[in-house]
Amino acid sequence: MNPVFTLDPFLEGNSMRVQSVLTMSILTVVSLGLGALGSYFWFAKEMPPMTSSAGSAPGAAAKGKKVLYWKSAMVSGEIHQEPGKDSMGMALIPVYEGDDVGPGSIKIDPSTRQNMGVRTGKVTKGRLVKSVRTVGFVTYDETTLAVVTTKVDGWVEKLYVDKTGVQVHRHDKLFDLYSPSLFSAQEEYLVALRSVQTEDVKSVPRSRLDSESLVRDARIRLEYFDVPVEEIDALEKTRKVKKTMTLHAPATGIVIHKGVIEGQMVKAGSDLLRIADLSRVWVLGKVYEYDLP
Secondary structure, eight states, rough: OOOOOOOHHHHHHHHHHHHHHHHHHHHHHHHHHHHHHHHHHHHHSSOOOOOOOOSSSSHHHHSSSSSEEEESSSTTTTTEESSBBTSSSSSEEEOOOOOOTTTTOOOOOOOHHHHHTOOOOOOOOOOOOOOOEEEEEEEEEEEGGGOOOSSSOOOEEESSSSSSTTTOOTTTTTEOOOOOOOHHHHHHHHHHHHHHSSSHHHHHHHHHHHHHHHHHEEEEEHHHTOOOOOHHHHOOOOOOOOSSEEEEEESSEEEEEEEOTTTTOOOOOOOEEEEEEEEEEEEEEEOOGGOOO
């Protein structure tokens, strides 16, 4: 008696479901494959032909232009006379007539040059001129500035230049200065002059030489005090000591600074007057950072 096998109703129903799922899966895979194959043929038909490195179709480039040589796309400077592969195993690229450039040169496509804004022109020799508008201040030339001062202490007895902005000329009177040091220097010079002219000194050569040396030293002392030579000569002729010494302008110009008033006591080295020659002036312009290039 042969055994009889039966399926449980639940298992029998599940078996039918599994068969349905398998059938639907197979149909889905077949549909996707047919769709992909159709898309491949459509793109192959619609896409334009591949272009060569020269920018045109390989067939057109081969017909219209002559291949000069083949070069490597990976190794710079590697050139072959026949097609093939380079030292790295990559296919060589043909270089057509008119597309080659010399060593160290770069060739840019015309459309790329236009997008980059490249402009060419003839090289000429000339001056580069750029006008810059800015703010400037006119001032005196510092190289022509003259300062009036004294080398001795004293008092201003008479002031001839009493305000700034006054124009003075060289050797014009500025002020009269009384100084005890200058007064003593004048007396010493006169004493030395009188000693040379005495009969005792004239008869003794040694004494005469000493007296002449004293005269020379006294005169040099007056010159070191900036006493003008004309006043020293006048002192030698008149043999009269002057109470004050007149200071004169050292240059022609405009008084731009006055640091003294009449009757004032001044110290040696004080900045009393400044005179600027305005025949030549400076213009100090302010150039901003964005104008520096």
